[in-house]
Amino acid sequence: MENVRVRIAPSPTGDPHIGTAYMALFNIIFARRHNGTFILRIEDTDQKRSLPEYEENIFKALNWLGLHWEEGPDVGGPYGPYRQSERYDIYKEHAMLLLKRGKAYKCFATAEELEEMREVSKAMGKVSGYDRRYRNLSEEEIKAFEAEGRPYVIRLKVPLTGNCEFEDKVKGKIVTPWADVDDQVLLKSDGFPTYHLANVVDDHLMKITHVIRGDEWISSTPKHLYLYEAFGWQPPEFLHMPLLLGLDGKKLSKRRNHTSIEYYRASGYLPEAICNFLTLMGYSMPNEKEFYSREEIAKDFDVNRIGKSGAIFDEKKLSWLNQQYIINAIEPKDLWKRIKDWGFQDELMEKLAFLCQTRMRTFGDFMELCSFFFVNDLPLSTELLCQKGLLPEQAAAALQCLIWSLDEKVDWSSASFEASAKEICELFGLNFKKQMIPLLFGTIMGKLQGPPLFDCFEILGKPRARARILRAMECLGGVSNKKYQKLEKAWHARDLKSFFDQNASS
Ligand code: GLU
Secondary structure, eight states: OOSOEEEEOOOOSSSOBHHHHHHHHHHHHHHHHTTOEEEEOBOOOOTTTOOHHHHHHHHHHHHHTTOOOSBBTTTBOTTOOOBGGGOHHHHHHHHHHHHHTTSEEEEOOOHHHHHHHHHHHHHTTOSOOOOOTTTTOOHHHHHHHHHTTOOOEEEEOOOSSSEEEEEETTTEEEEEEGGGSOOOEEEOTTSOBOHHHHHHHHHHHTTOOEEEEEGGGGGGHHHHHHHHHHHTOOOOEEEEEOOEEOTTSSBOOTTTSOOBHHHHHHTTOOHHHHHHHHHHHHBOOTTOOOSOOHHHHHHTOOGGGBOSSOEEOOHHHHHHHHHHHHHHTSOHHHHHHHHHHHHOOHHHHHHHHHHHGGGOSSGGGHHHHHGGGTOSSOOOOHHHHOOTTOOHHHHHHHHHHHHHHHHTOSOOSHHHHHHHHHHHHHHHTOOIIIIIHHHHHHHHHSSSOOSOHHHHHHHHOHHHHHHHHHHHHHHTTOOOHHHHHHHHHHHHTTOOHHHHHHHHHO
16 A cells, blocks of 8 residues: 555543544554554644643643654644644635535524424434525525525535445445435534534545544544545545443443543553553454554554454453563563652652641651552542441532532642532532541542642542542442433532432432
């Protein structure tokens, strides 16, 4: 194969996800196999949710895993810019081109109209929601709407009949009736592109030859293929990789699983073990080998050996593999350096020491005070977490709300934690000192006393603190699926007292 060019296109909207590493890895392996180029493109068209910090964290997380790119926003390259927010004019131009060619149209539907259409199609059990009512307006009608100043979006005019057929290099032939495909919005009323338009335009302009991405995008592929056709471009090959699933067989989600790359780094996993583990998720080596280097898999990489269905992400297996790496892949003389680089840097130790200063009788107390920081599994129990009559169910719900509250904040500081904890206390009618503080001490440190709680939260960092909250919730019996939805509603309405009244009576 000549001039193979592949890419990952993450959106910087949260902590870098283990799935991003998984995709990067397979793209790199494919690129190495064919002497190709691996590109990192940042898809930050969701202006509300995209943040520069998250982008920076993607770079850091992938670099830590040794997953390096040849072209990208930070290193540049011949087809830049590689950040979509710097390419808005390009998308607009392309949307206009489709309008001119009659492959797209202006849609003036109001929010109320769209809501109504959604209701109707739901009632009829239809897959697509939009009823195409603005697809065939006359020039005059369009002009009249525009003269009224009515906002519009630009939609793709997908075929009304027949099937979209394509050969996925992993899944085989995929057939989708066009009737099941919506007239996708390409350009929003504010002039910003949707994922679909920006993604296709960029893949074409960046000369991507193979799109290797997660299974969840397979249903978008017909729209993408139609866009290629409408532009008159040759589409790339598509390889949809099996999804990462939790032990419950459902797609990995941050609600139930550890999805943050930073969580794994901070918990002391080795980057080489994580990469090896992630390749096992989507691929089987010919000799059923499980312990191998990236070079080994890249050498004879064969797309026919990629799995077709979801792969179970089993953390126990990852721990086992990690141990194999600690035993077999680290020279004894390098071991302490690796441990030190992981968790004992001066900057961190200085912060921890400072927090312990007024709590040590001798330096002999230091390790005990901050051991919580270096261990993965804290000793938890309902008795520890629920003090002064706090009910396990209430505690679990309060912790879930703490997660939501923290997710709403970009600022990850001790002050913002404290504010969240206080707000939740008030909303739940809990006693801050007697119930909330012990609950959080238990959750974060596995004990009822220690260095200043909220500072410890801050130093621990979001992914690890989040993981500890999830673990404490699990210990408390969790929040059932049914209650989760009710709780979420109550949280958004900030009406939690009645949530418990209702529950008590139900
Ligand atoms: N921006 C998409 C994501 O966040 C990219 C999907 C694709 O690879 O086309 O995963």
